[in-house]
Amino acid sequence: MNGLRVTMAAVAIIFTLRMAIITPVAWVGLLIVGFGLYQTFQKRTSFRKPRWLMTIGILVVITGGCAAPSDQVDKAASENAENEADQQAKADEEKKASEEKKAKEEEEKKLAEEKEKAEAEKEQQELADTFGMEEVLITRVVDGDTVELKDGRKVRLIGVNTPESTTRTEEYGKEASKYTTEKLEGKTVWLQKDVSETDRYNRSLRLIWLEIPKDDMDEEEIRTKMFNADLVLNGYAEPSTYNPDVKYSEYFVKFAREARENGTGLWAYGENGTTKGDLDPKEEKKTTTATTPKSSSSATTEEPATGQGQEYYQNCTELRKVYPDGVPSDHPAYASKHDRDKDNWACER
Numbered sequence: 001m002n003g004l005r006v007t008m009a010a011v012a013i014i015f016t017l018r019m020a021i022i023t024p025v026a027w028v029g030l031l032i033v034g035f036g037l038y039q040t041f042q043k044r045t046s047f048r049k050p051r052w053l054m055t056i057g058i059l060v061v062i063t064g065g066c067a068a069p070s071d072q073v074d075k076a077a078s079e080n081a082e083n084e085a086d087q088q089a090k091a092d093e094e095k096k097a098s099e100e101k102k103a104k105e106e107e108e109k110k111l112a113e114e115k116e117k118a119e120a121e122k123e124q125q126e127l128a129d130t131f132g133m134e135e136v137l138i139t140r141v142v143d144g145d146t147v148e149l150k151d152g153r154k155v156r157l158i159g160v161n162t163p164e165s166t167t168r169t170e171e172y173g174k175e176a177s178k179y180t181t182e183k184l185e186g187k188t189v190w191l192q193k194d195v196s197e198t199d200r201y202n203r204s205l206r207l208i209w210l211e212i213p214k215d216d217m218d219e220e221e222i223r224t225k226m227f228n229a230d231l232v233l234n235g236y237a238e239p240s241t242y243n244p245d246v247k248y249s250e251y252f253v254k255f256a257r258e259a260r261e262n263g264t265g266l267w268a269y270g271e272n273g274t275t276k277g278d279l280d281p282k283e284e285k286k287t288t289t290a291t292t293p294k295s296s297s298s299a300t301t302e303e304p305a306t307g308q309g310q311e312y313y314q315n316c317t318e319l320r321k322v323y324p325d326g327v328p329s330d331h332p333a334y335a336s337k338h339d340r341d342k343d344n345w346a347c348e349r
Contacts, residue, residue: 032056124212127212127213127214128190128212131192131212131213131216132192132193133190133191133192133209133212134190134191134192135188135189135190136149136150136151136188136189136190136191137149137150137186137187137188138150138184138185138186138187138188138189139185139186140185141177141180141181141184141185142154142166143162143164143165143166143173143176143177143180144162144163144165144173144176144177144179144180144231144236144237145157145160145161145162145176145180145231145237146203147180147184147185147208153203153204154201154202154203154204155191155203155204155205155206155208156199156201156203156204156205156206157206157207157208157227157228157231157237158194158196158205158206158207158228158245158248159194159207159228159239159240159241159245159246159248159249159252160228160231160232160237160238160239160240160252161237161238161239161240161275161276161277162176162177162180162231162236162237162238162275163176163266163274163275164275164349165177167349168324168349170274170275171266171269171274172235172236172265172266172269172274173274173275175236175265176231176236176237176265176266179231179234179236180227180231180236183210183227183230184208184227187210189208189209189210189227190208190209190210190211190212191204191206191207191208191209192206192207192208192209192216193205193206193207194207194244194245194246194247194248195244195245195247196244196245200341205245207226207228207248208226208227208228209225209226209227210225210226210227210230211225212225213225213226219251222248222251223255226248228248228252229248229251229252229255232252232255232256232259233255233258233259233264234259234264234265235259235264235265235266235267235268236265236266237266237277238256238266238273238275238276238277238278238279238280239252239253239255239256239277239278239279240276240277240278241253241278242343249278252278253278253279256277256278256279257279260273260279276325276345276348282330311332311333312333312335313333313335313338315338316338316346316347319333319338319346319347320347320349323347324349325348325349326338326345326346326347326348326349327345327346327347328344328345328346329344329345329346331346333346334346
C-alpha cells in the first residue's frame, strides 16, 4: 500500500512540476500537492484527508496549466501582430526613403544633363560666332547646288557646281538634285559666308555646314561636316572657283581629283565630268597667219590673217543656238559685250 502511495506521489510530483513550469498559478497547485504529500506521510496530520488536499492541488495545477496556453497564444499573437506592424512600418519607411533617393538622383541627373546640354550649346554658339555661321532651316531644294530657306532666301553653294537639272538638264543633274534633297530638305544647318554676299541673281552665296566644326580649316572636319565638300567628294559636283570666294578652293580641287581618280558619280562619264568646273581643260586661243612677199623673188613671211578663226554673234540668243551653255573667255565666239557679269564666261544661263 505504501509502495502505491509512493508511486502516486512521484507521478503527482512529476506532473505538477511539468505543469508548474507553464504558469505561476500551477506553482500554487504544486505547493498544495506538496503539502498534501507531506500530510500523507505524517503519522499525525492537520487534515484528516490529505489526499483530498493533493487532489485539489493537482486540479489547481491542471487549471492553471490549461489556462496558460491560451494566454500565451494570445500574447504570442499580439506580439506577432506588433512585430508585423513594426516590420511593415519599417518596410514602408525604407521604400519611401528608396523612392525619395531615386527621385533625388533622377532630379540631379536631369539637372546635370541640362547643365551639360546648356554648356554644349553655349560652346557651339561661341564657335558659330567665331566662324561667322548662321543657323537656318532649309525648306526646299531647287537643284543640286541651290536651296531655299524658311525665311524665303535662296542660297547658292560657294565653290561647287552640280550638273543642271532645272531649266536644262545635264548628265547626273537629277541625281545631284535628289542627293541634296535627301541630305538637306527639312534640316537645320549652318551657313558660312566667304567674301561675297550675293550673286547677280540675288542669291546668298554661302558654304553649308551640317555640323559646327571646332576648326573650320581642318581638312578632316571639312570632309565630314561641310556639305559643299560632301558634294565634291561623292561626285555630285565639280569644283568651280570664282574670285573672291576662294577660301576652300584648294580643298575642293583636291577632293574632286580624288573622286575623278575613283570614277565616282559624274566622273564615271569621263575625265571632264558632266558640267563646267575647275578641272576642265583650258582651251588655248588659236591664231592663224598668212604670208606676204618681201619681194618678188624673196621667201614669204607670216602675218596675222585679220578676223580668221573668230566667230561673231549679235547677241546671246544667237550664240546659244550654237553653244547652249555659253562660252569661256578663251573661246573664238567669246565677246566681252556678252559677258555682262565679267566672270569670263559669256552667255551662260
